[in-house]
Amino acid sequence: MSAPTTAARVSRRRVLPGFGLTMGYSVLYLSLVVLLPLSALLFNSTGLSWDKFWSVATDPRVLASYRVSLGTAAAAALVDSFLGLLLAWVLVRYDFPGKRLFDALIDLPFALPTAVAGVSLTALYSQNGWIGSLLEPLGLKVAFTPLGITLALMFIGIPFVVRTVQPVLEDLDRDMEEAAATLGAGRWRAFRTVVLPELFPPLLTGFALAFARGIGEYGSVVFISGNMPMRTEIAPLLIMSKLEQYDYAGATAVALLLLLLSFLMLLVINTLQRWVHKSAK
Numbered sequence: 310m311s312a313p314t315t316a317a318r319v320s321r322r323r324v325l326p327g328f329g330l331t332m333g334y335s336v337l338y339l340s341l342v343v344l345l346p347l348s349a350l351l352f353n354s355t356g357l358s359w360d361k362f363w364s365v366a367t368d369p370r371v372l373a374s375y376r377v378s379l380g381t382a383a384a385a386a387l388v389d390s391f392l393g394l395l396l397a398w399v400l401v402r403y404d405f406p407g408k409r410l411f412d413a414l415i416d417l418p419f420a421l422p423t424a425v426a427g428v429s430l431t432a433l434y435s436q437n438g439w440i441g442s443l444l445e446p447l448g449l450k451v452a453f454t455p456l457g458i459t460l461a462l463m464f465i466g467i468p469f470v471v472r473t474v475q476p477v478l479e480d481l482d483r484d485m486e487e488a489a490a491t492l493g494a495g496r497w498r499a500f501r502t503v504v505l506p507e508l509f510p511p512l513l514t515g516f517a518l519a520f521a522r523g524i525g526e527y528g529s530v531v532f533i534s535g536n537m538p539m540r541t542e543i544a545p546l547l548i549m550s551k552l553e554q555y556d557y558a559g560a561t562a563v564a565l566l567l568l569l570l571s572f573l574m575l576l577v578i579n580t581l582q583r584w585v586h587k588s589a590k
Contacts, residue, residue: 380455527545
C-alpha cells in the first residue's frame with residue numbers, strides 16, 4: 310500500500326506551487342497592473358455629474374476623435390490581417406536568402422520607440438518626403454490625413470498578426486492539403502476549405518490585438534496625424550490636450566468613454582472567437 314501511495318503523491322507533484330499560491334500571485338499581479346489603474350479611473354470619474362459627463366461625451370470634437378481612432382484602428386487591423394497572413398505564409402512555406410533577417414525585422418515595431426516611428430513615417434510621407442513628394446503630383450496626400458494615421462497603425466500592428474498566425478501555420482499538417490489536391494481541389498479551393506478554417510481563429514486573435522493596440526496608440530500617430538480637430542485628432546491626443554488645459558474632469562470623461570468603447574469592441578471580438586472555436590469542434 311505504501312508504494313502506490315508514494316507513487317500517487319509523486320504523480321500529483323507539480324513543477325510550480327499549488328493552485329492557491331499561483332492563483333494568489335496571478336490575482337495580485339493582475340490587480341496591481343490592470344485592476345487598480347482602471348479602478349482609479351472609475352474613482353476619479355465619480356466626481357463628474359451626469360450632465361457634465363454627457364456634455365463631454367456628446368461634444369462634436371470628442372465624437373470626431375472617437376470616429377478617427379476607432380475607424381483608423383479597424384482599417385489598419387483589417388489590412389494587417391491580410392498582409393500578416395501573407396508574411397507568415399512566406400516565412401513558413403518558403404526558404405530564401407536573408408530569411409532570418411526578414412523574420413527579425415517583423416519584430417522591429419515592438420522594439421522601436423513609437424515616437425521614432427512617427428517621426429520616420431512623417432518624414433517619408435510628408436509633401437517634401439521621399440514617398441510623399443512622389444504621391445503629391447498624383448493628388449494623393451498621406452501625411453496629416455486619416456490615411457497617414459492608418460499607415461502608422463499598420464506599422465505598429467503588423468507583428469501581432471504575423472506572430473499569432475506563424476506558429477499555427479508551422480504546425481499545420483500539409484498532408485491535408487496534399488489530400489485535397491489528390492481529390493481534384495485547386496490551389497484556391499484547397500486553401501479556402503482546408504487551410505483558412507485552421508488559420509481563421511489566430512487571424513481573428515491577431516486582428517483583435519492589432520485593433521486594441523491601435524485604439525490607444527499615441528506616439529507613432531501624433532506626428533503624422535497633424536492633430537487637426539474634427540479631422541485627424543485621435544482620442545488619446547484629445548485626452549492629453551485636456552490634461553494640459555487642467556481639464557481633469559473632461560479628460561477623465563473622454564478616457565472613461567474610450568475605455569467603455571474599447572471594452573465593448575473587445576467583448577464582441579472575444580465572443581466571436583469563442584463561437585469560431587465551438588464551430589470548429
